[in-house]
Structure formats: C-alpha cells, structure tokens
Amino acid sequence: MEIADWVMAIGNPFGQLGLERTVTVGVISATGRANLRFGKESPIYQDYIQTDAAINPGNSGGPLVNLKGEVIGVNAAITSTSGGNIGIGFAIPANIAKKVSSDLINYGEVHRAYMGILPQDITTEIQESFDLNEIKGVLVAKVEDNTPADKAGLKRGDVIIQFNGKEIPNMSKFRLIVANSEINKNLPITVIRDKREKSLSIKLTERPDKITTNKSDNSVEKSDDLGLEVDELNSDFALKYKINEKHGVIITRIYPNSPSAKSGLSVGDVILEINRKTIKNVADFNKSIKDKKYDSLLLYVKTKSGAYLYVPVKLD
Template sequence: MSLDRRSFKVGIIAGVFLVTGVAVGIVFSSRLGWLPSAVSSPTEGAATTAPALSGPTPPNFVPIVKAVMPAVVNISTRRTVRSQGGDVPSQFQDDPFFRQFFGEEFFHRFQMPRERRESSLGSGVIVDSAGYIVTNNHVVAKADEIKVLLNDKREFSGKVVGTDPKSDIAIVKINARDLPVIPWGDSDKLDVGEYVLAIGNPFGLNQTVTQGIVSAVGRANVGIADYEDFIQTDAAINPGNSGGALVNARGQLVGINTAIFSRSGGYMGIGFAVPSNMTRSVMDSLIKTGKVVRGWLGVSIQEVTPDLAKQFGMKEARGALVNEAILDSPAAAAGIQSGDIITAFNGKAVDSPSTLRNSVAQTVVGKSVKVEVLREKKSMTVDVKISEQPKDIAQSEGETAQGDGKDTALAGVEARNLTPDIARQLGLPPGTMGVVIAGVEQGSAAEEAGLQEGDVIMQINHQPVRNIGDFKRLSGKLSKKDSSLLLINRQGRKLFLALRP
C-alpha cells in the first residue's frame, strides 16, 4: 500500500508541473509573437488592406506601347557570299608527289569559289502608311532577299529604295497600304534623363519592349558611322534591335536604334540611336533623289581645346576652329577666315566640330543661314549660302587610294581617310585632319624617305590634305621629276619628309 500511495503522489506532482509548463509556454509564445494575437487579428471575413505606396506613381507606358507597337516590323535578309574553297597547305601544293598522288582535279576543287547563304535579323519602323520603312543600312546591306514581317503576322517582300552608309540609314518599301505609323518626334528637344522605350526584335524575339532613359545626346567620334550625332540610352538594345524604334514618353519616334557598346557582344547598358531629325533628312533625300544630298560650308575645322580657348580669349572650350576656308567655297564667299571660331550655325550653338558638320550636312542646299564666329576676341555674324557637297569630297570618304604614277614621289603609297575611330587608335587628338598611310611599297621613294604605316599626311607641297580627294588630286599633279614635301603627323608629333621620285 505504501508503494501505491507514493506512486499516486508522484503522478499528481508530475501532472501539476506539466500543466504549469504548458501555461508558461503559452504566455511566452504570445509575448514573443509566436502565436496570433486576438487583438491584431482581422475580423473574420474582412479584407486585408495593403500599405499605401509613398512617392510619385510610376509612369504607365501601356497605352504608348499599344499605339506604336504595330508600326515596328521584323526584317530578315538573305544574301549569297562567294568565297574561295578551303586552301590546301602550301607545302602540299608545291609537292609534286602529292600532286601526282591526288591529281590536279583534287587541288582544283580546293581553289574553286564556293557559295554559301547567310541570313540575318533586324528591325524596322513604318514611317509612311504607303509602305516606307526606316531601318539601318547594315541590316539590309548587300541583301539578295528582304522579308518584312508585320505585327499582324502578314509578310511582304521588301525593296531597298536607298541606303546611306555614312549615317547607317536605309529605306525599304513594301507593297502595302494604310499601314500603322509612328509619328515623328523632334530629337533636338530630347533631354538627358527623359524616359524612352526601345522596340524591336532582339535575338528574333518579335515585338520586344525595353525601357530606360536618355543617357546623353550628341555623341560623336564613336567610330560607328561617318556622320555621328547619336542618342545614348540605357534602354536594353541587343542584336536584332538594329533598325528598331526609340520612342519618347509621348509615343513619338525620336531615334533609330543602331548599335551598342559591348565587350561581351550583349547589352552592357550603353546603346546608340540615330536621331530622328537626321533620319528624316536622310529619308526624304533618298526617297526624292535616290541619294543623300548634303550641304557644304567649305571649311577645314578642328576642336577647340582648353589651351586654344585661352589663346583665343574664350572662357570655355567650345565651337569649331577654322583652319582654312576652301577657295571658292560658301565660307570663303561669306568672308570666313582661318583662325575664326564658329560658335553658332543657323541659330544652333556649335559645341564641337562634329556638331557643325552634322548641322551643315542637314541644311537644305541653297539656303542662306547665319553663322556666328569669334574673330580676334570679337563676336560677329555672317550670312552664308549653303551649296551642295562636291562629289570629290562626298565620294572620297571611306575610299582607299594609291599615289598616281608609277615613277612619281608618291608611287607605292596607299592611303585612306582618317576616321575618328582610326584617329583614336593612333592616339591623335579629335579634329586631326589628313589621310592615314595604309601601306608603303617596299623599295619605293616613300619607304626610302622614312614614310611608315600609320603616318598621317597633312600636307603635300604646302597644300592641305583633308581627305582622299585632296590626296588623289595633289598626287596626280606630280610628274616623274617632281620632288614632294610632306607634312605628316606621327603619333601626335609633326615632321616634314622630303620624297624624291
């Protein structure tokens, strides 16, 4: 009996401890928030209200995208590329044993041209309901076949109306009517920080929209095209976006997406678009005349550096310094002189040589404009009547030429235009004028005089060399007996070289 009583007492004590532990646990759990509180719990059946967002409401781009998306198209191209067959190693080609063993036909097959079909994808923007589409030149260049896929899945064959490699713009026409279009915007009014949308077909993913801001405007010397005035944006642009639309927050076309800066081949936050104003000017010229007619002022210019600005009495480095007003040019007729600094053109401030160059090129031929110049620390305005860019200048950009004449001083010299990209690679300052040496024939007079690849010819016999046109014209005047005095720029250092025939 004593054992049973003792067990009964132990059981009662254990039960008391258990009940007490549970009670204490509940109290601590409620204080620590492990159990729902009756006070904070919503009434049964009542809806839970999300906390209100503070700050401005994010912009809603849905209506804009719905309005402009139908005017952005997919462009696919095909072209035939002819190439030589796989080359047989030279040690086998010259070995009579291999030729006897395999036969001449075997070696002939390796040397026969082979054809292959290449295809590419890009984007385009319908800018006229009659079927005119703007895209990039590099999207349709050398294409044998162009297919245009619309937003409503209709497909058309495209025909190139005209191309302008210097601005990387091309116009394609399809046989269709009453097409949706995107209204033009004024790219000159774009502000840095403004919202923009990039619409295109990256990697073949049709009708893709990305959003960003305008990172910068007036980007030049990028090395993408001859005429550069790019809009820089951080809206994602990838392969296939080329030729697509850059649209502002009002649904207006402000640019044509053209290129990206990338070390990986993909998007890295820096994209470039050709401004709508430049695009529209090129488009109108291509449709009306089949070519791009650009205005011409007729000056050789360079950048105003901080040191030059001090010398000319300017508070800041801006404008375009005139090295020379070409004879019989609009600038010379208006009285513009060497040493003048052009600060404004047709009411628009000139920040750099590229700004002036683009403004002049887009000016209607025959139009009289006011040009503000700084001369001897005094500001003045002159009236200039813009003429058409001469053919020798327009055609010479991007050409490669050799010195004329077999026995002249410049025989065996191969030169090409000095582009901003080449100038940067050579370490030359922006605005450097001349032609860069691409090759010097061994044993030529130029090689004996010390002319090297990468040298930039700035003068021939005291005459300025601005482009290949000047180089061809001046070298063509040399006879077999004429010596030639060259002023060259070698890695930023100027020196004279005397060449004997």
C-alpha cells in the same frame, strides 16, 4: 524628351532565333552623344540618344519609342566588351532619321549642305593659344578653294561661334547644323578673328561627292625641345608620302614621351606653320624653335591622313 524619361526599344534580336517583335524597357541615359566609335566605324554626323534599354544584334533599325508610343529614335548601335547588351545603347534621333529617309525616297540619296572648311574642336590648349575667352565654337583649320566658305570670306584661324542664329558649342553640333541647313540662301555666320567678332554672310551649296578629309641641301634636323626630327619636303623620306604641299617640313621621327608624342603628332605629318609663321624649309623650322620665350608652340600641320589641324605642343 528628357534624360531619365522611360523608353521602349522594339526589334528582332538575334534574328535567326525567332524572337521578332521583342520589346525592352529602359530610360534615356543621355542625349547628344558624339565622337563615338563602333568597331572601325566613326560616323561623321553624330547626335545619338543613349539608352539602357536592351539593344542586341538584330535590333538595329527598330524604333525607340516613348510611353506615348511616339517614335523618338531608330536603334543603331551599342558599346560592349562582350558583343551583347551591357546597358549602353544608341539610337539615331527621329528628326535626323526622318530627313534621311525622306531624301532617300525622293532623291535616292541623302542631300546635305556644304560649307567647305575643315573644322576643329576648341581644346583648352587651343583656347590659350588663340587667347579665347571661353571654350566654344569650332576653329577653321582649312578653307577649301572656291567653296562657299572661301567666297564668304572665311579664313583659316577663324573661330565660328554662331551660324544661322544658332550657337555653336562644338564640332559635332556644327556639322549637323550645317548639313541640315538650307542651300543657295544667304545665311548669317559669326566668327572671332583676331580677338574680335566679325559677321559674315554665306550661301551653302550641296555637299559634293568627294571632299578633302607637293631642293634643298639641308640635312635632317633634330629638336630636343619638341622631341622630333624633320626633313625637307623633297627628301627621299618625304617622297614616299606623296606630299603635295609647296612649303613646310616633314616629321621623320618622334621620340617616345616627348612633347611631340604627347601632343599626338606622327611621323609623316607636315609642319606648315609654327606660332602662325609660315615654315618654308628646315632653316625656317630651326629659326622658329630657337626662340626660348615660349612655354608652348602652336603648330599648324597637315597630317599623313590628309587632315589639317592646329596642334598645341607644351614644352617640357
């Protein structure tokens, strides 16, 4: 399958109109599309085939076939400003659809392998902060306790560059590779830790049903450099967010157009580290940000949605 190959989409557009077995023709516009959002939905596992063959409401579930009549994908979604086809449609690759359908037939549910980390894409800012040679792999933002990753010795701050013999270009590919890997078998994994490559072995398990995607008299502290205000985790403000972290400071205000606002930080996020140093309270926060030798700061935060992320903040 190559970009610009001719394909046909078969389906039943606008089902109530009696247009069943409609065939539309186009080409493969791109492969490996990820980080897409369809309305309010953003599937975790994404590796879509993009095509300009007309896909309209009702076509979802129909096959995308090549000129040999081979099914290469299952029509799934479109991107549109009008609700109808504008030449940007997406199909789930046949190999992924086959795995899902086989699991549903055999087990009644989809089985996926589980590692037990919260991964993060490598950005230019992350590359600079961790002094990486290139932008590839995924950053380990958190290792869940008593998981395959924890037992294998993975650590927060590791950069996974290879897993089971496959290069890791980004987070979307990583998720797919892990999900479709064998469970209960030792698999090789290569990470960059402290600027050096390190080889480990990990035994994945089946993905669990539920996974993760806590007094001081210091007052609210304002940072003009970052453009935010923070408070202790036992403050009245923090209580409404039901924080269960044992250390850190909570962001109570973000100033418009500030470095913090530009970096994507939000009110309710908890700052756990600054430049890889633990922030226990407001006093630690003050000490960390008063060091003027940095052009940027690397924050490790727990977002108000529960995710753990490294957030580089460039100072003005």
